[in-house]
Every structure is written in structure tokens, then in C-alpha cells.
Amino acid sequence: MKALVTGAAGMIGTALIKNLLDNSIEVIGVDNFFRGKSSNIDLLKSHASETGSNFEFYECDLSKNIDDTLFPIPDAVVHLADVVAGIKYVFNNEFELLNQNLLIDANVTSYINKKKIPRYIYVGTACSFPKHLQNGINSKLFEESKFPAAPESTYGWSKLMGEILTEQLGKNKNTETCSIILHNVYGFYCDFDLSRSQVIPSLIKKAKNLKKGEILDVWGSGEQSRSFIDARDVADFLTSALLSSKPLKIFDKAQIGDPYATSIKRVSEIIIKYFDEKKLILRFNKNEPSGDLGRIPDLTKARSLGFIQKIKIEDGIKDLINWALQANEI
Ligand SMILES: NC(=O)c1ccc[n+]([C@@H]2O[C@H](COP(=O)([O-])OP(=O)(O)OC[C@H]3O[C@@H](n4cnc5c(N)ncnc54)[C@H](O)[C@@H]3O)[C@@H](O)[C@H]2O)c1
Numbered sequence: 398m399k400a401l402v403t404g405a406a407g408m409i410g411t412a413l414i415k416n417l418l419d420n421s422i423e424v425i426g427v428d429n430f431f432r433g434k435s436s437n438i439d440l441l442k443s444h445a446s447e448t449g450s451n452f453e454f455y456e457c458d459l460s461k462n463i464d465d466t467l468f469p470i471p472d473a474v475v476h477l478a479d480v481v482a483g484i485k486y487v488f489n490n491e492f493e494l495l496n497q498n499l500l501i502d503a504n505v506t507s508y509i510n511k512k513k514i515p516r517y518i519y520v521g522t523a524c525s526f527p528k529h530l531q532n533g534i535n536s537k538l539f540e541e542s543k544f545p546a547a548p549e550s551t552y553g554w555s556k557l558m559g560e561i562l563t564e565q566l567g568k569n570k571n572t573e574t575c576s577i578i579l580h581n582v583y584g585f586y587c588d589f590d591l592s593r594s595q596v597i598p599s600l601i602k603k604a605k606n607l608k609k610g611e612i613l614d615v616w617g618s619g620e621q622s623r624s625f626i627d628a629r630d631v632a633d634f635l636t637s638a639l640l641s642s643k644p645l646k647i648f649d650k651a652q653i654g655d656p657y658a659t660s661i662k663r664v665s666e667i668i669i670k671y672f673d674e675k676k677l678i679l680r681f682n683k684n685e686p687s688g689d690l691g692r693i694p695d696l697t698k699a700r701s702l703g704f705i706q707k708i709k710i711e712d713g714i715k716d717l718i719n720w721a722l723q724a725n726e727i
Pocket of ligand 1: 404406407408410427428429430431433457458459460461476477478479481522523578579580581582587
């Protein structure tokens with residue numbers, strides 16, 4: 398199988414492509430380095446030569462018309478390229494983000510439709526569920542309650558439109574499709590740039606740069622919670638869907654995440670514990686955005702398809718800090 402992975406230089410893209418190369422899948426990667434890193438592509442190229450698998454990379458802005466002669470025609474597409482970022486970036490760039498993601502998703506589905514590519518996997522987000530259903534650690538999100546739609550941000554709206562495009566593409570009989578819905582993903586190869594980073598990398602970087610006894614500023618009350626999932630667990634599930642001999646539609650709308658929500662206070666405590674010798678002090682800053690109060694996934698479908706969360710948040714955060722220190726990312 399030859400798989401095209403968009404967003405190849407990003408966090409989930411890099412984790413997924415490593416897995417696919419381990420499974421001897423030929424991979425075509427595409428990214429425009431909006432947020433992904435060339436160091437991730439270098440890593441994937443060396444992983445390909447170590448595993449003896451084939452990896453080709455093409456720099457391409459998917460918000461523009463796709464030149465379909467640029468790369469070989471794949472048998473399957475996993476579409477991960479979209480603008481995704483930390484909460485402040487999302488709320489400060491609502492128009493650009495919506496506009497960009499609609500363009501990217503429409504171009505990718507137009508390309509697949511034109512080339513009659515047999516398999517297409519899109520990734521949706523828990524942020525597309527109505528804001529009023531995201532009220533705390535026990536707020537389980539069920540697919541049936543996604544409509545009437547009322548996402549909190551244009552990011553959530555853009556990804557919801559991506560799901561709808563995916564559903565409609567799947568009706569044309571040339572392409573099997575599914576949307577896999579992700580909760581909050583963190584892990585190796587992520588963005589640590591504080592202007593766009595998501596909560597875990599952002600707190601790790603801030604904590605690393607503080608001196609002994611200084612204050613770690615945490616956005617919101619700290620009581621807001623999320624279902625965090627390591628990108629390696631996400632990559633495993635996406636790989637199993639891509640390689641499955643079953644119809645892709647059985648994976649449609651499977652939610653992936655931790656069954657338990659972890660508060661941002663707890664995440665901060667795990668991080669400062671790692672830097673224990675610095676004796677950092679937590680301060681919760683309610684003047685900064687914090688997003689929905691909390692949510693957890695309905696894992697019924699994912700579990701029936703073999704999903705297991707192998708990496709607990711405490712271990713995943715520790716692994717991420719070790720990796721970031723060793724890779725000089727923070
Ligand atoms: N990280 C999360 O918590 C999370 C949760 C739910 C869903 N998702 C979805 O998963 C996917 C991957 O997210 P990620 O966390 O790996 O983020 P990421 O930012 O690391 O990866 C996205 C990649 O897309 C690329 N990209 C952006 N615009 C592009 C364009 N115009 N042309 C080509 N490439 C472009 C970026 O450079 C980046 O490498 C996204 O679709 C995101 O919406 C992520």
C-alpha cells in the first residue's frame with residue numbers, strides 16, 4: 398500500500414508515519430511547515446532508511462489548488478494537515494483559521510474525488526461538539542449529541558465541516574471514508590513555540606525556563622480538564638484503521654482519548670514534579686483563556702475496534718519532557 402499523509406511534519410503525522418514505515422507501508426508525506434518541523438522530516442527519512450521502507454516528502458501548501466502531478470497517486474490518504482494550535486492562538490485568529498482549514502479540507506477532498514483514491518481517513522476533534530455539553534470531568538460526548546451544532550470556536554466549526562465533507566465524499570462510491578475523532582493529543586514532535594503551542598508543551602517549556610522558586614503561570618482556574626492522549630496511542634489506532642481489512646466506515650466517528658479527564662492543575666503538578674529541585678510555585682491566572690470546562694470521550698466504538706490507551710498521562714508527560722530535553726526542543 399502507498400499512503401499519502403498530509404501534515405507529515407506535525408506531531409501526529411510524524412508519529413503515524415514512523416508506525417507506517419515500521420509496517421513496510423510506502424509513505425508520501427506532504428506539509429508546508431506552517432507548524433510542522435523540517436527536523437521531523439529528517440527523522441522520518443532516517444527512520445525509512447533504517448527500516449528499509451520508502452518515504453518521500455513534498456513541500457506543498459494544501460490551501461492552494463493541489464498540483465496532482467507533484468506526487469505519485471496513493472492508494473489511501475490520512476489527512477492530518479490543518480491549522481491547530483493553543484487556545485489563545487485559536488481565539489485570536491478565528492477568521493484566518495476557519496478560512497484556511499476550509500480551503501485545505503476542500504482541496505484535499507477534491508483531489509481524492511478527482512483521482513478516485515480508494516481509502517480516506519480524516520481526523521476530527523472533540524472541539525466540534527457543542528460548547529454547552531463540555532461542562533467538566535464527567536461530561537461524556539456522544540456522537541448523537543453533536544447536532545444541533547454549537548462549537549465554541551471556528552476551529553471546532555472548521556473540523557466539523559471537514560467531517561461533513563468526509564461523509565459526503567464517502568457517498569460517491571469511489572472512496573471509502575471515515576472520520577476518527579481525537580480528544581487532546583500531546584507527545585513527541587510537537588510544537589513548543591509559546592505563541593502557538595498547546596497546553597502541555599507550553600507548560601513544559603515555561604517550567605523548564607523558570608529559575609528556582611519562581612512562579613509557573615497557568616491559564617484559567619486549573620479546574621478545567623481534558624481527556625489527554627499520547628500521540629503514540631493515536632498513531633497506533635490510525636495505523637490499525639488504515640491497515641484494516643474491514644470497511645473503513647466501521648471506524649467512522651470512533652472517539653479516541655483517555656477515559657478519565659485530567660485537570661490542568663494536575664497536569665501542572667506532574668510537570669513541576671519533574672523539575673522538583675526548582676521548587677516551582679503554581680499560580681492560576683483567570684485573565685487568560687481556558688476554554689471549555691471539560692469533556693471525556695465515549696469510547697464504546699473505539700474499544701470495540703481494539704483501541705487501548707497504553708500510555709498513562711503521568712508516563713507520557715515524563716517521556717515528553719525527557720524527549721524534549723534530549724532533542725533540545727526546550
Ligand atoms: N493535537 C490535538 O490535540 C488534536 C486534537 C484533535 C484533532 N487534531 C487534528 O489532528 C491533526 C494533526 O494535528 P497535530 O496535533 O499533529 O498538529 P500539528 O500542527 O503538529 O500538525 C498539523 C500539520 O499540518 C501542517 N499544515 C498546516 N497548514 C498546512 C497547509 N496549508 N498545507 C500543508 N500542511 C499544512 C502543519 O505544518 C503541521 O505540520 C489536525 O488535523 C488536528 O486538527 C489534533
